[in-house]
Amino acid sequence: MDKFFKTPDQISALMQHWFLSYHGKDRNFFTGSETFTFFDLIPEGLQQALLRQASLDELEKPVFLLDCGNAVFVLNTTRRFIRIGESDLESVFYADFDGHYGFNSIEIKGAEKGIKTDGYVAEFGLATQSRKIVYWSIPSGRPGFAFWNVTKKCTLIGRKYL
Template sequence: MEKFFKTPDQISALMQHWFLSYHHKERNFFSGSETFTFFYLISEDLQQKLLDRASLDEHEKPVFLLSCGNAGFILNTTHRFIKIGESDLESIFYTDFICHNGYKSISIRIDGSLKSVKTEGYLFEFGLRTHSREIVYWLIPSGQAGYAFWNVTKKCEFIGRKYH
């Protein structure tokens, strides 16, 4: 398949378009306090801490940040998903990403009651499928933020397949 050249700024703009289209909102609606938000809106201190850990390459730009509570963060860049935990770091390049496998289960038992992935305030295992057919599970928030992450970033496969 033929690949097309796009700059990191062009890829970032495309990803941001997907985000705004999903939310049906303008950019100025977001403050950076959202669970899934634009990277540039979070505090400069947190930006620097995450960038120090992530070790981005010279042509890679951070675009979104998903806060996963005690499980850390998922940083979406123009090249990959980066899971940044307290002491661990994992990444999946978009060139290796096929699709999301969705939440591992639509509900989990917490404190004796069943909680749905649509319920805000919980973390559920979410699968990302790679070209090797492996499914990597990361804990992501339930509710609106998790669904936004799912819907906005499912198109990252397109970036890996079409652009370099």
């Protein structure tokens, strides 16, 4: 498959379009306090702390942030998913991303309605081209499903764009 050049700003704009289309809202609706939100809307101090830990390359731009609780975040950039913990970091590049495997179980201990219940975290799988599934604990309910639906298209970035 032929790959096409897109700048980080063009990829960011595409990702933001997916986010806004999924939510059916204007960008002005978001404040940065949402569990899954635009990176540039979160407080400056948190932005700087996460960027120091993530060590982005010069052609990589942060786009979204998923707050997983307990000082754990998933940063979506124009090139990869980055899980940032207090003392660890793990990445899945879109070029290696084969799609979401989804929540590991529909049941969450303590939740009466399972993965569709807000306020909990559950194991969520990201499949790679090598058939490995990377599990990260992410929020259940609306934030988790928004993350799933918005970022599933990141496979296109890995397959189609340089």
